[in-house]
Amino acid sequence: MRILEIALLVFVTILPFVKRQSIKKIPKRYLITSICVLMVLHLSVEGWRWQMIPAYLLVLILGWCLYKEYSFFNGGWIRKTIRGIALVLLLLFSWVLPYILPVFNFPRPTGKYNIGSQYIHLKSTQDEIMTSDLGDKRELMIKAWYPAILDNEKTEPYLNEGDRVSFAIKHGLPITIFNYLDLVKTHTYIKPSVAMGKFPVLIFSHGSYSQASGYYALIEEIVSHGYIVLNINHTYESTGTLFPDGEIKLFNSEYDRKQNNQEMAEMAWNALQNYNKATTPEEQFKTVHNLILNYYGAELTERYSNDISLVIDELKKWNTSTFLAHHLDITKIGVFGHSQGGAAAGQALLDDDRLKAGINVDGMQWGKMIDTIMTKPFALISSEWDDSHPNLNIQAYHNGSSSDFYNAKILNSGHSSFMDIPLMINLPFINEAGTISPNKAYEVTTKTVLQFFDLYLLDKHSDLLELGNKYPELELTEKK
The missing domain is CATH 3.40.50.1820 (Alpha/Beta hydrolase fold, catalytic domain)
Known part of the structure; x- marks a missing residue:
């Protein structure tokens, strides 16, 4: 995977599990700006690809949660369980698809021509x-x-x-x-x-x-x-x-x-x-x-x-x-x-x-x-x-x-x-x-x-x- 793809995936993987009290210590505009900048850099420098669609979906969901100051795991245990399963599946696809089907590099030719x-x-x-x-x-x-x-x-x-x-x-x-x-x-x-x-x-x-x-x-x-x-x-x-x-x-x-x-x-x-x-x-x-x-x-x-x-x-x-x-x-x-x-x-x-x-x-x-x-x-x-x-x-x-x-x-x-x-x-x-x-x-x-x-x-x-x-x-x- 490419560097900005990895950075984006790490961000969306960690963020849902950060406690709400910890997130409140950081102005939400900083977090939203950070994720937007990372997304724009990835799209403009590396380019989008369909294998990253689950990750893009997570970015939208987490961006909305940040904007609304809404905890991803808010609610009763049934709601938390359903959201937890959905999150795990999205994260699984977000990591596995770009890993299995990467934007790869060919070995650099060693000859003089x-x-x-x-x-x-x-x-x-x-x-x-x-x-x-x-x-x-x-x-x-x-x-x-x-x-x-x-x-x-x-x-x-x-x-x-x-x-x-x-x-x-x-x-x-x-x-x-x-x-x-x-x-x-x-x-x-x-x-x-x-x-x-x-x-x-x-x-x-x-x-x-x-x-x-x-x-x-x-x-x-x-x-x-x-x-x-x-x-x-x-x-x-x-x-x-x-x-x-x-x-x-x-x-x-x-x-x-x-x-x-x-x-x-x-x-x-x-x-x-x-x-x-x-x-x-x-x-x-x-x-x-x-x-x-x-x-x-x-x-x-x-x-x-x-x-x-x-x-x-x-x-x-x-x-x-x-x-x-x-x-x-x-x-x-x-x-x-x-x-x-x-x-x-x-x-x-x-x-x-x-x-x-x-x-x-x-x-x-x-x-x-x-x-x-x-x-x-x-x-x-x-x-x-x-x-x-x-x-x-x-x-x-x-x-x-x-x-x-x-x-x-x-x-x-x-x-x-x-x-x-x-x-x-x-x-x-x-x-x-x-x-x-x-x-x-x-x-x-x-x-x-x-x-x-x-x-x-x-x-x-x-x-x-x-x-x-x-x-x-x-x-x-x-x-x-």
Whole structure:
């Protein structure tokens, strides 16, 4: 919570319990003036937000009581009890709502570059298979984050309209519920010029049915160290994609239901039951081989990988005729992603020779990786999964690699520790971010990502395994 919010809440929490005789010793105009000044300062400096509405209501009630010189707990015991319960409930909501849904701060980027962003609308000639309309072609929105030169540009608001509206629709919430995010300050500026020089390119792929650009904490830090990150919004796969004409294309739940159907559920159930009964690694592999190869996640992984290749197809053109012209080093292209996007990063390394290295951030590697040997530098960064969660990636990557392959685990983290969710929702049992500090999880993750790509795209000397000694939260090994 913000400083003036806390001050306001402390005031309205203490005041009702101060004895009437004590209050009478202070002229009421001083108390009323104090609470009015505090309220005005909060509204003008920090700005109002709906989470503070219970606190604002308490301010009005207590202000009226002060003006009328009326004791909040005046009357018989029944009246006092009712008012006491009402007060406790109001105070509970006054503290809990702004705490759970705070106006949060992103970690300050530590690199030497400022950060800018612009959107690119990619129109392909490939048929769109996720709609029933004949003639539909696959279209993507790409958010380009890049090292920038500033000239009085403003920072962009956190999450665009497509991300906000679609996230609200996903959870059945009022569309205006995320307006308070306008109060969140990012470190990304709106359409500044690209900094001088050429920069290596990292393509980022988000998780399925998630906010495509809900990864500011990670991406801002990476870009500040001299990378251009092309953040794909996989149309119909994210919560929503905002196009230049204002249309928002939402997650295609109908297509998802048809493909991720009862047959898929039974396949997963039977395979996992047999997996849990298996007594040797060889038996475990046999029980899940077909599942990893043919489960619906494998189709998603292929489709995401295809989108990544569509972006790479455009890089030469973008390097001559867009705001990124002459700033893309297309000889140094890496890929990383989270969850389903992480699986896509691994798949894309197999599918596209133009990619040099990649990182899967906490994604289950569905698809043909299980029958393949990785031949490029690769890292798997995982959260600390619960023991009841079967680690099928052991089977998916069982063939290993002919190149460098790293296995990293961030202790006490959860699946959303790599997203902005832990900052947005300040309750670990809801945000699925484990018990690790969100900022510590971001720090460890970005250090690992940066040192990996510095080594394999920029040929900078780096001993990745030393990070495990630097951060007790990180278990990092190299798989031979």
